[in-house]
Amino acid sequence: MKVEPSQNNRIVQKQAENTAAIERQQRAQANDRAERSTNRDQASLSESARLLAKARLSLQELPDMRTERVAALREQVQAGTYQVPVEKLASLFLKGLRS
Structure with missing residues (x-):
């Protein structure tokens, strides 16, 4: 061939x-x-999410000033000796209605 x-x-x-x-x-x-x-997962936070995270962090850093008051009220409620301050409650309620 x-x-x-x-x-x-x-x-x-x-x-x-x-x-x-x-x-x-x-x-x-x-x-x-x-x-x-080279592709990697990415995440980004919005500005409002960043502000919220910053606010939460700031709040956690604040001392808990009313811990003793809350503990005392809890004890009174559990013991059945807590008396609702009716006049103060009514005053605050009316003040809220006027606002």
Whole structure:
């Protein structure tokens, strides 16, 4: 069988095209791997979330001034000796209605 030069050129050209296609595919796969390795999950907080976090932190740093008062009232309620200050409650209620 005689191989014509034009057939030989087509075979060489086809091999070159196949090699180029394989190289393109390998580069694409390498780029995909590189891209996946550099992608990281990210989270960002809105300005209002930052302010809320700052306010909570500031609130936690404040001393609890009424701890003793709350403890005393809790003891009175549990012992059944707590008396509701009716006049003070009514005064505060009326003051709230006027506002």
